[in-house]
Amino acid sequence: MEKQNVTIYDVARESGVxxxxxxxxxxxxxxxxxxxxxxxxxxxxxxxYRPNAVARGLAxxxxxxxxxxxxxxxxxxxxxxxxxxxxIATMYKYNIILANSDDNPEKEATVxxxxxxxxxxxxxxxxxxxxxxxxxxxxxxxxxxxxAGSVDTSYTSPSVNINYVDxxxxxxxxxxxxxxxxxxxxxxxxxxxxNKDYRLKGYKESLxxxxxxxxxxLVFETEGTYDAxxxxxxxxxxxxxxxxxxxxxxxxxxxLNGMTDRNISVPEDFELFTSNNTKIAKMVRPQLSSITxxxxxxxxxxxxxxxxxxxxxxxxxxxxxxGYGIVERKSTR
Amino acid sequence: MEKQNVTIYDVARESGVxxxxxxxxxxxxxxxxxxxxxxxxxxxxxxxYRPNAVARGLAxxxxxxxxxxxxxxxxxxxxxxxxxxxxIATMYKYNIILANSDDNPEKEATVxxxxxxxxxxxxxxxxxxxxxxxxxxxxxxxxxxxxAGSVDTSYTSPSVNINYVDxxxxxxxxxxxxxxxxxxxxxxxxxxxxNKDYRLKGYKESLxxxxxxxxxxLVFETEGTYDAxxxxxxxxxxxxxxxxxxxxxxxxxxxLNGMTDRNISVPEDFELFTSNNTKIAKMVRPQLSSITxxxxxxxxxxxxxxxxxxxxxxxxxxxxxxGYGIVERKSTR
DNA sequence: GTGAAAGCGCTAACAA
DNA sequence: TTGTTAGCGCTTTCAC
Numbered sequence: 001m002e003k004q005n006v007t008i009y010d011v012a013r014e015s016g017v018x019x020x021x022x023x024x025x026x027x028x029x030x031x032x033x034x035x036x037x038x039x040x041x042x043x044x045x046x047x048x049y050r051p052n053a054v055a056r057g058l059a060x061x062x063x064x065x066x067x068x069x070x071x072x073x074x075x076x077x078x079x080x081x082x083x084x085x086x087x088i089a090t091m092y093k094y095n096i097i098l099a100n101s102d103d104n105p106e107k108e109a110t111v112x113x114x115x116x117x118x119x120x121x122x123x124x125x126x127x128x129x130x131x132x133x134x135x136x137x138x139x140x141x142x143x144x145x146x147x148a149g150s151v152d153t154s155y156t157s158p159s160v161n162i163n164y165v166d167x168x169x170x171x172x173x174x175x176x177x178x179x180x181x182x183x184x185x186x187x188x189x190x191x192x193x194x195n196k197d198y199r200l201k202g203y204k205e206s207l208x209x210x211x212x213x214x215x216x217x218l219v220f221e222t223e224g225t226y227d228a229x230x231x232x233x234x235x236x237x238x239x240x241x242x243x244x245x246x247x248x249x250x251x252x253x254x255x256l257n258g259m260t261d262r263n264i265s266v267p268e269d270f271e272l273f274t275s276n277n278t279k280i281a282k283m284v285r286p287q288l289s290s291i292t293x294x295x296x297x298x299x300x301x302x303x304x305x306x307x308x309x310x311x312x313x314x315x316x317x318x319x320x321x322x323g324y325g326i327v328e329r330k331s332t333r
Numbered sequence: 334m335e336k337q338n339v340t341i342y343d344v345a346r347e348s349g350v351x352x353x354x355x356x357x358x359x360x361x362x363x364x365x366x367x368x369x370x371x372x373x374x375x376x377x378x379x380x381x382y383r384p385n386a387v388a389r390g391l392a393x394x395x396x397x398x399x400x401x402x403x404x405x406x407x408x409x410x411x412x413x414x415x416x417x418x419x420x421i422a423t424m425y426k427y428n429i430i431l432a433n434s435d436d437n438p439e440k441e442a443t444v445x446x447x448x449x450x451x452x453x454x455x456x457x458x459x460x461x462x463x464x465x466x467x468x469x470x471x472x473x474x475x476x477x478x479x480x481a482g483s484v485d486t487s488y489t490s491p492s493v494n495i496n497y498v499d500x501x502x503x504x505x506x507x508x509x510x511x512x513x514x515x516x517x518x519x520x521x522x523x524x525x526x527x528n529k530d531y532r533l534k535g536y537k538e539s540l541x542x543x544x545x546x547x548x549x550x551l552v553f554e555t556e557g558t559y560d561a562x563x564x565x566x567x568x569x570x571x572x573x574x575x576x577x578x579x580x581x582x583x584x585x586x587x588x589l590n591g592m593t594d595r596n597i598s599v600p601e602d603f604e605l606f607t608s609n610n611t612k613i614a615k616m617v618r619p620q621l622s623s624i625t626x627x628x629x630x631x632x633x634x635x636x637x638x639x640x641x642x643x644x645x646x647x648x649x650x651x652x653x654x655x656g657y658g659i660v661e662r663k664s665t666r
Numbered sequence: 667g668t669g670a671a672a673g674c675g676c677t678a679a680c681a682a
Numbered sequence: 683t684t685g686t687t688a689g690c691g692c693t694t695t696c697a698c
Contacts, residue, residue, distance in 0.1 A: 050446065050449065050450045051450055052391075052450065052452060053450045053451040053452060054387055054390045054391050054396060054451070054452045055391050057387045058385075058387045058388050058391050063387060065430065065451070068431075072416065073406055073412045073415050073416050073419070074409070074412045074413055074415075074416050074612075076407070076409075079406045079407045079412050080407055082406050082407075082431075083405065083406050083407050083433060086406070086431065086432065086433050087433070090432070090433075095430050095432065095447060095448075095451065096430065096431055096432075097398065097428050097429065097430050097431075098401075098415075098419065098429055098430075098431035099419065099423070099428065099429075100416060100419050100420070100423075113383065114428060115428075116383065117383045117384055117385065117386045118386040118387065118398070118428065119385060119386065119387045226612065226615070226616065250612070250616075253616050257616065257618065260618065279407075279559070279583070279613075280612075280613060280616055282559075283559065283583075283586050283590065283613055283616065283617055284616055284617060284618070285590065285593065285617070285618050
């Protein structure tokens with residue numbers, strides 16, 4: 001029963017040409033007479049021949065697959081990027097090997113190695129917690145890596161992002177304009193450059209511009225989960241904080257519901273800005289005001305950039321910054 | 334600069350043994366003297382040798398990668414399954430090629446072919462809209478396919494699911510117990526067997542058991558999106574419907590918010606049951622009552638099942654049914 | 667316990 | 683325009 005044995009050699013024999021010619025029609029090489037091509041195509045069809053991509057990969061040193069390292073597919077932010085990546089990958093005839101890393105440098109290093117042993121033509125990296133070991137792996141990498149929606153301040157690979165500093169600064173400015181003077185900055189791990197070096201910076205800049213003193217007791221580092229937010233809500237309120245900039249939508253949703261369930265009204269008593277505008281920002285009530293990011297596009301552009309690099313095309317901008325916006329919905333006044 | 338050229342041949346030469354021996358230590362073959370092994374290992378380390386998985390795949394006819402076909406990574410239901418799949422895949426040293434299909438039979442057939450040409454060792458299929466062409470591709474497949482959280486009534490591949498009939502029946506029963514007699518059944522495409530042949534069946538069985546007449550005007554087939562739900566809400570209310578069983582959480586969240594925004598109170602005026610208990614069921618307010626499914630486990634068990642089949646181990650249950658529960662939160666009385 | 671050698675199925679010079 | 687022929691880097695008999 002199990003066939004999967006018809007090879008390029010079989011179709012060569014059946015159509016009375018050489019393997020080389022079959023290979024040519026397979027690869028759309030121009031130098032084949034139309035009649036020959038037709039015959040070969042007919043045989044391919046008849047024999048139900050499917051080229052073996054592994055053999056092809058070995059011979060050509062190209063696998064037409066790219067690796068995608070993602071913290072967690074289940075996270076709406078990253079899965080949106082992943083969707084953009086896959087769509088563009090498909091458009092350019094690539095497949096993606098998807099690997100969850102949980103933002104864990106060990107896992108990231110491991111998977112980076114596995115991907116390379118699988119000879120992927122390129123890698124898209126999402127994740128923010130990059131340590132020296134991982135950085136070393138990056139440099140050692142024999143294939144191009146582009147970062148999507150993720151930053152590392154001490155290693156500059158090609159990347160696609162928005163301006164996180166300005167975005168958070170804008171949010172904070174608005175919160176100050178609304179009359180708040182105790183504004184919390186609430187993020188996931190501050191070991192992540194995106195939080196520590198960009199978002200927190202934007203927050204501080206805004207305070208400074210507005211003559212508000214920075215108070216590190218207003219900086220909350222927590223797990224980036226709904227539950228963490230939910231549990232944090234009460235203590236925020238008890239500390240007389242009246243507003244917060246949150247770097248993660250699930251976390252923000254948790255805070256929001258945590259407040260609501262304790263009869264603290266958002267936005268009357270407490271204003272909330274979140275950062276990623278994923279689906280849930282619109283699903284919770286009140287709807288979350290947020291930075292708007294072109295999530296799908298970040299992934300799509302990153303993949304497009306990678307195709308260019310893999311093709312050795314000239315790219316004039318290795319570090320793409322896409323535009324962002326701010327939408328004030330119902331969690332701010 | 335670009336190396337990636339050290340091959341098994343290099344380490345064989347450097348360690349003064351044959352390629353065969355190197356291959357043996359690489360594959361943990363027992364028949365190698367410890368001293369030889371140590372020497373080889375040392376050289377591997379020194380040369381920073383990484384086996385080429387593509388070459389290995391060609392020679393061994395095993396790629397240690399499996400294909401995963403998913404309607405949309407962005408969907409919380411499927412991404413939860415995908416996470417379970419990836420974790421177990423990693424545990425068994427497999428990688429996954431992830432491909433979005435949008436539940437589109439054309440795309441599914443295409444990607445099924447691509448995956449097989451890439452010589453994946455197996456495939457996990459998620460999606461419910463299976464047409465004859467796709468079914469033919471399934472049968473023609475040279476590698477094992479298991480379905481996760483997805484059903485096809487006319488083709489029985491190995492699968493992992495819950496009992497959708499009973500689950501929906503239970504929900505509907507409760508809604509009837511609560512005094513509703515106009516209960517809507519609201520689902521995504523009824524071309525999908527999971528909706529048409531299972532969930533709708535459970536709905537009907539419940540009505541019958543309770544002596545309520547079935548009315549096909551209460552069956553709503555719509556896009557399975559938040560917006561579709563949001564827009565549907567008002568007409569539901571106008572039709573004097575007082576409760577609904579919804580097959581998709583985003584859809585349910587849309588209905589919920591659509592109601593709320595039009596001052597129809599859930600659950601006082603309208604009761605809502607949803608089906609997948611994804612994250613959003615707990616994030617919206619009021620929180621959605623739902624069937625509880627072991628989403629991660631469905632994926633994990635499916636992947637485990639696939640490893641067994643790939644290994645040609647005996648499996649006694651090719652169609653696994655996992656348990657479900659019902660949780661009544663705040664969208665029901 | 668180890669080595670020699672024949673492939674795995676394809677691509678890519680190089681000839682013709 | 684087409685064919686011949688080396689490989690690509692590894693696994694896997696089959697000898698020894």
